[in-house]
Amino acid sequence: MKIFCSVSASAPKARCFALFILIAFAATPTLADTSHDKKSNNDITDLNPGKIFKKSPLLNATDATSIDALAKKLEDDMKERQEKLRAYWQHTFEEIKASNPVVFPPPEEVEAKEHKKKLMFDRWKQFLDGGVGSGAYGTSADFKEDENGGEGAGDSIVPERVGSKSPVPLRFDGFRTWEKKLQDWSEEVSQYLAETESQLNEFLQPKEGNAPYDMSTFGISSENLKNLTSDISEEEEKSTPWEGSLQPQSSASKQINRPGIFDTTKTPKGALPIALTALEPNLPALPQPRPITPGEAIVPNTDIADKSKNIWIVTTAALPWMTGTAVNPLLRAAYLSTGRKDVGGSVTLMLPWVERPADQERIYGRKDRFESPEVQEEYIRGWLRDSAGMKDASEDLRIRWYTAWQEVAENSLYSMGDIIGLIPEEECDICVLEEPEHLNWYRAPGENWTTKFKHVVGIVHTNYFVYAQEQPAALIRAPGMRLLSSWMCRAHCHRLIKLSGTLGKFAPEKELVENVHGVRRTFLDVGKELRVKLSSAHGAMDPVFGPDAEPTVYFIGKMLWSKGLNSLMDLMKYAEESAGLKVKVDMYGGGPNKDEASAKSAKMGLDMPFHGPIDHSELAWTHKVFVNPSLSEVLCTTVAEALAMGKFVVVPSHPSNDFFAQFPNCLPYSNKEEFVGNLYYALTHSPEPLTEEYSYALSWEAATERFAAAGSVSVKEAEAMEEALSSAEAGIDVSYVQS
Numbered sequence: 001m002k003i004f005c006s007v008s009a010s011a012p013k014a015r016c017f018a019l020f021i022l023i024a025f026a027a028t029p030t031l032a033d034t035s036h037d038k039k040s041n042n043d044i045t046d047l048n049p050g051k052i053f054k055k056s057p058l059l060n061a062t063d064a065t066s067i068d069a070l071a072k073k074l075e076d077d078m079k080e081r082q083e084k085l086r087a088y089w090q091h092t093f094e095e096i097k098a099s100n101p102v103v104f105p106p107p108e109e110v111e112a113k114e115h116k117k118k119l120m121f122d123r124w125k126q127f128l129d130g131g132v133g134s135g136a137y138g139t140s141a142d143f144k145e146d147e148n149g150g151e152g153a154g155d156s157i158v159p160e161r162v163g164s165k166s167p168v169p170l171r172f173d174g175f176r177t178w179e180k181k182l183q184d185w186s187e188e189v190s191q192y193l194a195e196t197e198s199q200l201n202e203f204l205q206p207k208e209g210n211a212p213y214d215m216s217t218f219g220i221s222s223e224n225l226k227n228l229t230s231d232i233s234e235e236e237e238k239s240t241p242w243e244g245s246l247q248p249q250s251s252a253s254k255q256i257n258r259p260g261i262f263d264t265t266k267t268p269k270g271a272l273p274i275a276l277t278a279l280e281p282n283l284p285a286l287p288q289p290r291p292i293t294p295g296e297a298i299v300p301n302t303d304i305a306d307k308s309k310n311i312w313i314v315t316t317a318a319l320p321w322m323t324g325t326a327v328n329p330l331l332r333a334a335y336l337s338t339g340r341k342d343v344g345g346s347v348t349l350m351l352p353w354v355e356r357p358a359d360q361e362r363i364y365g366r367k368d369r370f371e372s373p374e375v376q377e378e379y380i381r382g383w384l385r386d387s388a389g390m391k392d393a394s395e396d397l398r399i400r401w402y403t404a405w406q407e408v409a410e411n412s413l414y415s416m417g418d419i420i421g422l423i424p425e426e427e428c429d430i431c432v433l434e435e436p437e438h439l440n441w442y443r444a445p446g447e448n449w450t451t452k453f454k455h456v457v458g459i460v461h462t463n464y465f466v467y468a469q470e471q472p473a474a475l476i477r478a479p480g481m482r483l484l485s486s487w488m489c490r491a492h493c494h495r496l497i498k499l500s501g502t503l504g505k506f507a508p509e510k511e512l513v514e515n516v517h518g519v520r521r522t523f524l525d526v527g528k529e530l531r532v533k534l535s536s537a538h539g540a541m542d543p544v545f546g547p548d549a550e551p552t553v554y555f556i557g558k559m560l561w562s563k564g565l566n567s568l569m570d571l572m573k574y575a576e577e578s579a580g581l582k583v584k585v586d587m588y589g590g591g592p593n594k595d596e597a598s599a600k601s602a603k604m605g606l607d608m609p610f611h612g613p614i615d616h617s618e619l620a621w622t623h624k625v626f627v628n629p630s631l632s633e634v635l636c637t638t639v640a641e642a643l644a645m646g647k648f649v650v651v652p653s654h655p656s657n658d659f660f661a662q663f664p665n666c667l668p669y670s671n672k673e674e675f676v677g678n679l680y681y682a683l684t685h686s687p688e689p690l691t692e693e694y695s696y697a698l699s700w701e702a703a704t705e706r707f708a709a710a711g712s713v714s715v716k717e718a719e720a721m722e723e724a725l726s727s728a729e730a731g732i733d734v735s736y737v738q739s
Contacts, residue, residue: 172631172652172670287720289495289512291709298712301454302430302495305708307340310427311347312453315434316413318351319380320368322613323558324637325461328517329434334384334393335518335704341396346427349397351380352404352413359406363413365590365613373401387615388520411592418444420452432711433458433493437485437506440492449492457711458493459516460503466632470562497710499635501655509721514710515635515659518703523644524695526620530646531689540686545624545646551583551683552623556616556638557630559591564629569601569608571629575676582607583683585627588614616641624648625682635659639666644698646690648682650675664688 292298303309313333317326330349337347353373354360360369370376377399385394402422404413419439431449433439436458440449449456464485468478482504489496489506496511505511533539540546557563568585575581584607587597594610601608616638626642626649633656642649643663651657653668660666665687667678696702 172654172668286509286724287717288508289510289713289717291512291514291706292712292714293709297715299715299718302711302713304336304430304457304711306345307343308345309340310345310429311336311432312350312423312427312430313347313432313434314350314419314439316352316438318353318376319383320364322615324517325434328461328637329432330380330384331388331518331520331700332432332516332704332707334388334390334397335700337393337397346398347396348400348427350400350402350419350422352415353401354406354413355403356405359413362408363406377401387522387617389522412438414442415439415444418446420447420449423452425452428453430454431456435459435461436493436496437464437488438462440488441484450494455495455713456493457495457497458489459497459499460489460506461499461634463503463632463634465504467562495711495713497707500633501658502634512710514706516703516707516710517635517637517640518700519637519641519644519698520700522617523620523641524699526617527644527646527690527695530687531691534646534686534689542686544621545686547685549624551625552586553583553625553627553679553683554586554588554619554623555627556588556614556619557628557636559587559589559594559597559610561593561597562630562632563591564631565593565597566600567629567631568627569597569604569606571672571675572606572608573604574672575679576606578673579676579680581676581679581683583679584608586611586623588612588619617645620645624687625650625679627651627679631656633657640698644690644695646687648685648687650678650682663694665690 300306304311311333313329313336315325315329317323319326319330333347333349340346353376354363357369364370368379370379380399381394381397384397385391400422402419403416405416406413431453433449433456437460465478465482468474468481471477486504486506490510493507493510496507497516498506498511498513499515499517501513530545533542534545540548543549544552555568559565572583572585575583587608587610590613594612598608598610601610624647626639626647628636628639628649628651630636631652631654633654635656636651639649639651639657639660643660643665646665648665648667649660649663650667650669651660653661653670657666657668661668667682669675669678
């Protein structure tokens with residue numbers, strides 16, 4: 001199709017150009033030609049500009065007036081055509097929305113979500129007005145919407161305390177659901193096993209006294225059952241159970257054993273009796289371990305505070321690897337060694353010697369590589385003297401080594417020999433196993449820890465169950481890891497200390513929860529100096545910690561996805577989109593996922609530069625707010641260090657952070673809305689000056705006292721345990737009867 005147009009010199013150039021565009025568009029097919037709606041297609045086709053040109057008597061006009069009229073006619077027709085096209089596509093979009101309610105929810109559902117979001121924002125305001133640290137630690141019942149609802153009631157949320165008891169904290173679940181599903185699956189398996197055991201107990205219930213011989217008798221004669229079927233005395237029945245029992249005594253358990261538990265009327269001689277008393281449904285309560293109290297009698301072999309004892313501390317990492325299992329055992333050993341040399345005691349720290357150069361480079365970096373254990377020991381003593389400020393301990397502390405190789409896939413060190421065989425017999429008083437499960441997964445054959453040492457205390461640092469969820473075949477690996485860790489802790493420890501309640505149960509009769517970690521004096525000195533500065537007349541004008549200071553937010557830790565890097569990015573993106581808080585977050589630390597995390601943050605448009613590893617103390621005066629979104633921690637050392645320096649700490653409401661929640665500068669959040677509220681509060685306020693009491697609670701002096709109390713066993717607890725285990729129903733009793 002060819003279209004010619006003659007234009008007089010008097011026609012405006014712009015109108016001429018527009019006319020050419022309209023005529024050219026007339027020769028193109030319309031969108032309506034591909035429509036799936038026949039009726040709409042006919043309506044749109046009638047508006048084809050090609051037909052308009054054919055019908056128009058002005059098509060061959062050559063004068064300027066005719067061209068102006070033609071241009072106006074085309075403009076009007078195009079506007080009408082656009083309106084009909086818009087209506088047509090609007091109708092099409094409505095059909096698409098109606099056919100896909102998941103992607104395009106109905107308006108009432110969207111309105112309900114917006115209403116809920118507004119309620120959350122109101123909750124932020126109440127959180128900020130009500131004081132620091134209270135938002136995440138109120139139950140959902142603490143905030144009730146007006147029962148009347150509607151427009152007259154408004155959207156405000158009225159805080160209401162429920163009872164006088166401490167509310168159960170709301171927990172931050174994170175953004176990912178795989179961990180939750182695996183945790184739920186693990187709990188279902190545990191419940192299934194418990195129900196199976198209950199059914200087995202019911203199946204093994206004894207028959208009536210006149211019943212014939214069956215499996216319930218186990219061939220035990222009446223003479224051998226005398227010590228199993230005796231009732232307790234009236235005095236024992238009236239006595240109350242030990243105050244630290246794991247479970248309350250039920251009325252059914254007021255007997256040591258029930259008469260007639262086995263049929264003794266018809267017992268063949270010479271049978272092999274096995275009394276499976278562990279299957280009894282009403283076992284006697286075991287005492288629950290607890291820290292000793294001042295003045296309480298202690299079992300001598302377990303007294304950690306006794307400075308005449310020889311203590312060996314064995315761990316799985318060493319400096320310059322700045323990880324918790326390297327730094328904390330070193331400082332624990334240093335503080336325990338204070339004053340022991342004068343009374344004949346000693347503290348020996350046993351560290352892994354990474355003998356392969358390639359392993360050293362992967363763990364310590366290219367700068368810090370050592371030719372021998374003696375060179376690395378000199379480095380460690382120098383750090384203890386210069387960075388930790390413990391000159392005497394750097395000289396008194398004994399350091400020994402065991403050979404270790406790195407497992408690259410797990411980024412862990414494992415012993416290449418028998419560690420226990422390296423320890424002299426005459427020094428085996430008390431042993432502290434830092435990560436007892438890790439130390440014994442690949443233990444060489446030899447003597448056991450609990451047979452060589454008089455008292456073995458295990459300290460669980462790491463939640464390997466969570467790490468296993470990130471690895472291949474997690475559905476099998478994670479529950480297996482939990483079971484294996486429980487076996488190792490139960491088999492190789494007399495006492496087990498869990499740093500926080502985030503860990504599952506390993507050995508309930510041996511374990512207790514206690515924070516036995518502290519922070520070194522360098523961080524506490526910064527906190528004291530900041531307290532003086534903020535308490536001064538010009539404290540509010542501080543360029544970093546003042547309420548009007550430029551935002552300074554950071555994260556420090558291993559660059560692993562399991563440390564919550566994904567969650568941090570999602571939270572910061574939500575803060576930007578929902579509240580306009582576009583804040584720079586400086587990322588410090590090294591790890592295998594550093595480059596991937598940096599690329600993802602850039603793709604999300606976040607201001608999140610990655611700087612590499614650094615000593616936390618170097619950030620003392622550069623940043624005000626520390627954000628740590630990790631849910632895989634047991635007890636995060638960097639959170640304690642940030643609080644000791646007087647910084648704001650924004651962390652999820654999680655059992656690993658329960659110890660820190662008591663500090664006024666700790667801002668826990670239970671959802672992403674509270675995260676934004678806490679972040680905004682921290683950016684617009686100055687931190688509370690750290691008091692002497694809070695400062696001491698974070699110190700290694702206080703942590704050492706807590707460790708001595710939690711790791712030692714009181715005489716009262718030992719007697720209660722002995723009484724429980726010596727009862728007829730405790731454990732599995734295997735006995736043989738001679739015919």
